[in-house]
Every structure is written in structure tokens, then in C-alpha cells.
Amino acid sequence: MLTRLGFATAALDAKLLTGHALGLDMLALATRENEPMDAGSAARVAELIQRRMSGESVARIIGEREFYGLAFALNAATLEPRPDTELLVDLALDALPQRGRILDLGTGTGCIPIALLANRTDATGLAVDIDPQALAIARQNADRHDIGGRLDFALGDWFAPIPDYETFDLVVSNPPYIPSAVIDTLAPEVKAFDPLRALDGGPDGLGPYRVIAADAGRFLKTGGLVLLEIGFDQGAEVSALLDAHGFADVAVHKDLAGLDRVISAHHMSN
Ligand SMILES: C[S@@+](CC[C@H](N)C(=O)[O-])C[C@H]1O[C@@H](n2cnc3c(N)ncnc32)[C@H](O)[C@@H]1O
Structure with missing residues (x-):
């Protein structure tokens, strides 16, 4: 059939x-x-x-999908982790210093920080999501892969739940980046089963990048790196946002299909 x-x-x-x-x-x-x-x-x-x-x-x-060689449980609040996002994990692993600490914004299943921490037993992290159901499954996935003790979780809107004194070596995110109007044109099975909150990046798809570019510097150590997954056509606009907020070495990285997929940039001083 x-x-x-x-x-x-x-x-x-x-x-x-x-x-x-x-x-x-x-x-x-x-x-x-x-x-x-x-x-x-x-x-x-x-x-x-x-x-x-x-x-x-x-x-x-x-109810589960493999990412970076590990199985991740899913629920209705989470997107399936996608192979495209593995590039972000590769870049993060290269950049993370000894005993480094990472912040993952919009963690969903927790796939990014869990893949990182599973491969770097000296590292710790904080995973944020606005959806309590997503955080619940991320916690479950962290326990499943035995990194529960090294990954903290915070419920809330991007940086809002993070204490001011916290700083990180890496801020990573695969935020929602589809323009609201494009959501209507997506395949019915995407609209029917994928959570809207994980897809919708606002009118031009750049809303979450504006927040992250504006505030990541406050939570990064000097020389720390921000790594953001982007849509294939968002490289120039997200680079411009990071430039405008004083980030250095802004670089776009391509995935295996040759498409722009991740942006990296250094935070030079507070
Ligand atoms: C594209 S999904 C990515 C999930 C996961 N990081 C991955 O790569 O598979 C975006 C995530 O951002 C979360 N999110 C959306 N708006 C948010 C906000 N204002 N603050 C924190 N998280 C948010 C969603 O709930 C969703 O889990």
C-alpha cells in the first residue's frame, strides 16, 4: 500500500x-x-x-530518531532531530575548550547538547526551551545517555531564565527559522505533525536570530563562540545581524549538500 x-x-x-x-x-x-x-x-x-x-x-x-549515533525520544512538542544539525555538533566539538560549558537555546529533544556532552565527558551545559513538554523529553534523553548530571535545564523565553552571572564558552542554537507565511505552504504532514513553535521564526523568519545576536554577548566569555543553524538562504542576513552586534570572524559553514547551514562568530569583549 x-x-x-x-x-x-x-x-x-x-x-x-x-x-x-x-x-x-x-x-x-x-x-x-x-x-x-x-x-x-x-x-x-x-x-x-x-x-x-x-x-x-x-x-x-x-517515538524516536537517531542523531549523532544516539537514539533520541520524541514527543508532540519536539521536532525530529535532523542530520543537517550534525554539522553544528561537529563545529561545537572542535570549538569547545577543556571543561567547557555550553548553552543550547531551543533544545527540543536535547539532541545538540546531549550529543556534545556524550562525546566530551569534561563538558557541562544548560539547555533552554519555552515548551515544558520539550524540556521533559530532553531530560529523559539526557538520563538515557548518562549525562543527566552534567546538563542543566531551564524553562523560558531564550535568555530570560538564565541567571545574569552565568557565562558560557559556547552558545548554540537551532532556532525556529521559517517565515510565518511560508508555514502555510509546507507539506500537510509537516503542518499536521511538527509543532508550530519549533518552526515559526516570525514574519521574516529572523526573529529568534535578532534576540540571540542582541543578547548572546552578555552570556559568552571573551573569545567565546556562537554557533547557529540557519536556513539555506539566511546566511547574509544572519551574518549582518551578528556583525551589527560586534561579533568577530563571522563565518558561514556549508552542509554536505553544499547549502549554507551554520553560522559561527566570536564574541571579543564585554
Ligand atoms: C527548530 S527546533 C530545534 C530543536 C532542537 N534543538 C533540534 O535541533 O532538533 C526549535 C526549538 O526552539 C524552541 N523555542 C521556540 N521559541 C522559543 C523561545 N522563545 N524560547 C526558547 N525556546 C524556544 C521550540 O520549542 C523548539 O524546541
């Missing part, structure tokens, strides 16, 4: 969903594929395939 409806990865989707419905991994699924299925199991598989047919992603149905 998925093939007939034109799903590009129909066979893989069906295997993943069947395995999930039956509690079997890929190997068990392959070795037991000729066994008959009881009616209850068949109904569970059919229900998941039906959800996929209505456009829900396999990751949402299964």
Missing part, C-alpha cells in the same frame, strides 16, 4: 513499523518473516501502516 501511494522508502518504512509493532529487531524480523501472524499482531501492524499512510513520519510513530 505504501509503495502504491508513492512513499519513496515504502519497504524500509514497512519493516521498521512491523518490527516496532511486533517488538522484533531487524534480524528477528528477517529470520521469522515466514511465520504466520496472529490477528492482534496484524491489527497492530495495520494501525501503524495506516498512520504512515496519513503522512506521519516513521520516527514519530516509533
Whole structure:
């Protein structure tokens, strides 16, 4: 059915969903594929395939997605972590000093700081999100990957919940960056299942970057780095915002597809 409806990865989707419905991994699924299925199991598989047919992603149905080699639980308040964002983690790992501390704004599943801290056991961080459900799943993911003690969480609007005395070596963010008017034109399955708050960057898509460019300097150590994921066409505008707020070495980094994906900039003095 998925093939007939034109799903590009129909066979893989069906295997993943069947395995999930039956509690079997890929190997068990392959070795037991000729066994008959009881009616209850068949109904569970059919229900998941039906959800996929209505456009829900396999990751949402299964409730987790892999990022930077780690599995992250999702919920209705979080976007799925995407491979594009792994570039930001690569750059952050290169830049983080010994015993460095990072601030992640709009943490969602917590995928960015958890991937960082899982790879750097000397590092600590603070993860902020405005959505309590997102923070709850981020906490759960941090515990799952054993970095719970090194990552703090704060609920609120960008920098608002962060104490004034706190400073960081790195401020990172993959903020919502889609212009509000473009949201209406997104594929129905994106609009139906992805949380609006994680997508909508305001009238021109740059609202969160304005806040971050204006305030990141207050929370960065001298020489600290800001690393921001951007939309493929936002490099010039976000660079200009960071320039205007006195950041140095503003640089745009391309992803594997050759698209502008991350901006980095240094904070030179307070
Ligand atoms: C594009 S998602 C990124 C999630 C995650 N960092 C990732 O890369 O998968 C943006 C996140 O920003 C959060 N967010 C939106 N507005 C916010 C605000 N005013 N203050 C803090 N977080 C906000 C959303 O709840 C969402 O989790």
C-alpha cells in the first residue's frame, strides 16, 4: 500500500513499523518473516501502516530518531532531530575548550547538547526551551545517555531564565527559522505533525536570530563562540545581524549538500 501511494522508502518504512509493532529487531524480523501472524499482531501492524499512510513520519510513530549515533525520544512538542544539525555538533566539538560549558537555546529533544556532552565527558551545559513538554523529553534523553548530571535545564523565553552571572564558552542554537507565511505552504504532514513553535521564526523568519545576536554577548566569555543553524538562504542576513552586534570572524559553514547551514562568530569583549 505504501509503495502504491508513492512513499519513496515504502519497504524500509514497512519493516521498521512491523518490527516496532511486533517488538522484533531487524534480524528477528528477517529470520521469522515466514511465520504466520496472529490477528492482534496484524491489527497492530495495520494501525501503524495506516498512520504512515496519513503522512506521519516513521520516527514519530516509533517515538524516536537517531542523531549523532544516539537514539533520541520524541514527543508532540519536539521536532525530529535532523542530520543537517550534525554539522553544528561537529563545529561545537572542535570549538569547545577543556571543561567547557555550553548553552543550547531551543533544545527540543536535547539532541545538540546531549550529543556534545556524550562525546566530551569534561563538558557541562544548560539547555533552554519555552515548551515544558520539550524540556521533559530532553531530560529523559539526557538520563538515557548518562549525562543527566552534567546538563542543566531551564524553562523560558531564550535568555530570560538564565541567571545574569552565568557565562558560557559556547552558545548554540537551532532556532525556529521559517517565515510565518511560508508555514502555510509546507507539506500537510509537516503542518499536521511538527509543532508550530519549533518552526515559526516570525514574519521574516529572523526573529529568534535578532534576540540571540542582541543578547548572546552578555552570556559568552571573551573569545567565546556562537554557533547557529540557519536556513539555506539566511546566511547574509544572519551574518549582518551578528556583525551589527560586534561579533568577530563571522563565518558561514556549508552542509554536505553544499547549502549554507551554520553560522559561527566570536564574541571579543564585554
Ligand atoms: C527548530 S527546533 C530545534 C530543536 C532542537 N534543538 C533540534 O535541533 O532538533 C526549535 C526549538 O526552539 C524552541 N523555542 C521556540 N521559541 C522559543 C523561545 N522563545 N524560547 C526558547 N525556546 C524556544 C521550540 O520549542 C523548539 O524546541
